Amino acid sequence: MAARANADISELLTCSVCFDDYKDPRTIPCGHSFCLHCLESISDGKMVFECPVCRAETAVPEGGASQYVIAFVLKSLKDAVERTEGEEDYHFYCEKCHELLTYQMAATTHQGHKYHNIQVSYANHLEALKKSLIRLRVRTEDMAADREVLLQVESDILKQKEQIREEIVIVSDEIIDAIRKATQQKLVQLDEIFDKKMEIAMQQRQESDEMLKTFVGIQEEVEHKLSTSSCCQLLSKKTEILKQIHSATCMMKKKDFKPKEKANVKFVRNSSLVSSSQNIGYLFPKSSPSYSVGHDPLVMAGLPSTFTVFFNPSHPPYDSTPSIQCTLTSCDTGNTTTTVCDFGKVQGFSHSFEMVPVDRGEQLLTITTDDMLTAQEPITFIAHPSPYMRGRPLKEIKSLKKPIGIAITKNNTLIVVNQGSNSIEFIDDSGRVSCDIKFTDPHGIALTDDEAYFIVTDKHSVRLIETLSGNVIETAGGEKKGYKRNLFSNPTGVAINPMTKQIYVADTDNHRIVVLSEMTLTRVTEFGKKGSSLGTFDEPMGMEFNSDKLYIVNNGSSCIDVYSAIDHKPLSRIGASPTRLSYEGLSRPSSLTIDTFGYIYITEVTAPIFSVKSSAINRISIYKTDGQFVRSFGGKGRTEESFYDPSGIAIDRRDGTLYVCDTDNNRIVLL
Template sequence: MNNKMAAAPSSLRADFKEELTCSICLELFTRPKVLPCGHTFCQDCLQDLAEVRVPFQCPNCRRQVRLSPQGVTGLPDSHIIANMCERLQQQTSLSGETREQPQSGNRCSFHPSEVLKVYCKQCQIPVCDQCLEQAHDDHRTTTIKKAEQERRSTSHAFIDEGRNILESFLRFLRSLREEEKALNEKKQQTDDSIIEAYNQTVQTMVQKLTERKDHLLSEAGENHTENLDRIQTERDRVLVDVNELSSACDRAEQELQQGWVEFLSQQTTLIEVVGKYRGKAAPTPVQTQPAVFQPTDTPGPVLGHVTVQSLPPAPILAAPEHVPIPAAPAPVQAAPAPAQAVPVSSNDAARGTGHHHGNQRQGEHQPQKLSFGGYGSGTGQFRGPSGVTVSDEGEIFVADKGNQRIQVFTLQGTFVRQFPTVVSGGQEMSPYDVAMDGEGNLWVVGEAKSADFAVQYNKQGRVLRKVDLQKTGRGRGVAVDTRRNHILITQTTGQSVSDVHGKVLVFRPDGIRVGTLSRQQRMKYPWYVTVDGEGNIAVSDLKNHCVYVYTRDGQFQFGGEGSGEGQLNEPHGICTDRAGNIVIADNRNRRVEMFDKTGKFLKHITTDLNWPKAVTMATQGQLVVTYWDDHLVGIFQNF
């Protein structure tokens, strides 16, 4: 083999070297390792590749290779290729030495002083005279020149035959390389075709499934809306009776607190009202039919079907037995009653007590309204009611800023309880806004002497958590994103009205800030913020006179300074109803507006209010509004 490789021309040696070259480092193999697919690479080259490519694949055919715990070193060695590389290096080195070193002469290796004279045909070696006499005397000999000529002729024949055989082997190796290349290209084309067909099929299936999903959701949504409308219709009908009975009872309690002369001389209507409802039939149960999703096993993008299931109506509690009411009850000494929602004249309302109905525009529908409060620090009175929220149970929580407290009322305006807005450590805080989280706890933002704070309270006023905020001296709003479990707090900074700028800070309940909401058009004075049931966020900017809306599909804004339909003038409080419609306290325009979820103007809910401040929607369907200047809270229904 050594003789053949030594005699091979440079072109054949180059072919040998190409076959013995690593395709990664392009050098002769060093410690060659064989992969399961049959391809060979240097051990160090495979080691470097295994550190950066996970999962490990053959660099040539991309077949995935599972390495043993020993890694690349655990792969089998290719001893044949290693030996061939070593021999090729040796032949290259020897050929270089032959060219550089002169011949040492025709001296006998056994008798260095003797010159080789003849060629022994029997032993096939050149010999000197002493060798001939000692060991080859009876052997056939010839001259060295003639033996050289005969050997050259024979060697040339073998060289030619060896070259032909070697060339056939190299052609075979080249054909294997071409076949491997063609197989890799064909495999890649097949993989690309499979992936393309898969993507097209998946895209088509996803599109059909999405369309089916949207259709099913639409069916279920329409059914749900119909059921809610039935419930709301019955609620509105019964609320009229509830308000009439409640007003009669409240009026009778006030009469009991007066002196006995006035009490006996007044004509009470309580007996008449109670008598009216004593014989009235109880409300009939509401028959609802919720939609039920039934999955299907049918192959294809069907998902299932929405069917309507009839549920038994909600039970009606039996009315209590009627208690006879004496025609002329004896005078009693009653304790002072808690603050109640009492109807008074508009003039009284302007002075800060009782109901306030506002000025209705000619020919414009005005919803039914109940107001309570008035200026002061007593129970049920306010000094700047700046924020409001309603629990699922129907309790109204009012942020009474000037009195540094939260007051709680029923949806009929009856005082329930109150608690001071203190920060942990006893520091008093003036609350700007209040919101309720998914666990029924309150988040209140406000300012103290040292800084602004966001404080979490339970419904009885116990401090659960505190978040320190930058002191700004400007109003803040708060909302809870129950879908993402985030607390949203507005912030406005700046030295003067002309350079104010704001943003919405996003916190986790543990007080860690996780983000900021901003706009390409700079926010000037964001105050109130709300989140609807789908997680869409709406922020009112009272200096840009607009509302910013953030949805999963992007951002948009609506409004603009003015008093026309769809325009706003210093919008403050903001909330959403069950349908996602946006309700805004249009402060300077003295009205409450409703827009749909895309920002399209729908209607004026009520007009001629005295500076509406904060708004919120009760789950029972009522709208609650605070009036900053009148220090009142209004409850609207049937709007």
């Protein structure tokens, strides 16, 4: 019966043109369905064709055969058959290879692998996929919310554009009104000036007219006497005529007819008013200042750092020569440093200066010059602590159970390996949460770049764990120790190569470094063997990548070995003691971390054998990546500034805070 049903379904899913399974089935108006490529072949170059089954004439759509209706029922039935086809032959699912297994495959090619009944695996993975779907839904909701915000931003931009347009028109109208008033005032002033000038000039001219009339009368009278008088009359009147001429001459000398006014008024254009009428104002983004500040990528407290102020070339020119005051304020202590820079004419310039942050932590840089710039937001940045400032704890995280490994996420969540309780603990501002996974003897921990997973070394194994769910995704090694390809012996340190994403494991008791693939934890290669010279290991432990180099703690040799991260060739040693009993150099280091300035922070535990200064170890030593010793601090004890078996260390690269696992004091110390 089942065979006949399958045959009927197979016939139903077979195209009557190509006699093969339907491929993209389409239904024509008569109700019969065919593969799209079969319909294209039949109707090629035709306006009408006959149905291959019922011979009904069928018109070809303008867009060709692809415009026929998709046969969704046949397509869905075909997909359902393909999904269920062959499932009855599988009974197991291999968790290692991620494959479906038959009885024969489980007994042969997958013998020894971890696999479960297919229904059990289905239920487990379905639940995991549902959790992933929930995360996707949350992100989808977040994206929808972001879209609403973007729509609101578009609306705000358009609204603000219209508001500013109205403001510009208003300002323009005000300027036009002001110019009209100024014009009227200037014309009134012009009339007043020239009316006064005309009054003086006319009065002076009238006086000159009267005087001229008098002179002309005297002149005519004298001329008449001279022409009409006889000799006796002229001689007798000579004295009188001379008196008239002398009187007129004296009167002329007394009167000064030099012009008291002139047409000497000049109109000078106000060029600044003309230019401002062309540019009636400036548009500045509310959130973007007209200057910006750059500084060194990494700023260290106590050391000078270079800061540069950049002003936009389109910044309005100043009428004066301003000085700019730069103030650096510690957000934690309130301590300030101030510098004053004289720049000259400010119009498109930059200026560099040095400032020294007094304290570590968040700093506030304030630029002050004129009203426009003082209104802008201060610039904030982080000043990392100097290696010489380390020593006194900033804070302690207590009540832990022998913390031995630590990793720090980008949102400042701590993932702590508690060896005393064989567990993993998540610590953030909201509290502490323990992971449900049980370990045998956990030690090292490393986060992937995207922080979606972290890797933990256990007794004789390495585990890949999903950060969000806390589920173990993959395991390398097992319960028993060994040296063979898939075995470990007390692995401790672990690090991820930022270039290849491969996982490096310090296989401590096998005196080697094992390289595993990114997600499957499949062994890629290994390097190192037991020995005391460079290129060999004596119980390698913690390690960390920095640029193209790998720094490895060589515990038994009491040094840090530097290897190439590309070809795994040994390069140099750091902190090696001159002799076995020497107090100089490193002493049984266990872990390390490297800050953004190239300083290596190394935890040390025990003293050299038979050393009388054994109480002075249990410390943190600082070296530069070139091998130069900087300083050490700490010592064995249970006080605030001492350590007892410090075995794990990490640094927060955002602010330079150092986290030390003070294992036997059951705490993490922040420095």
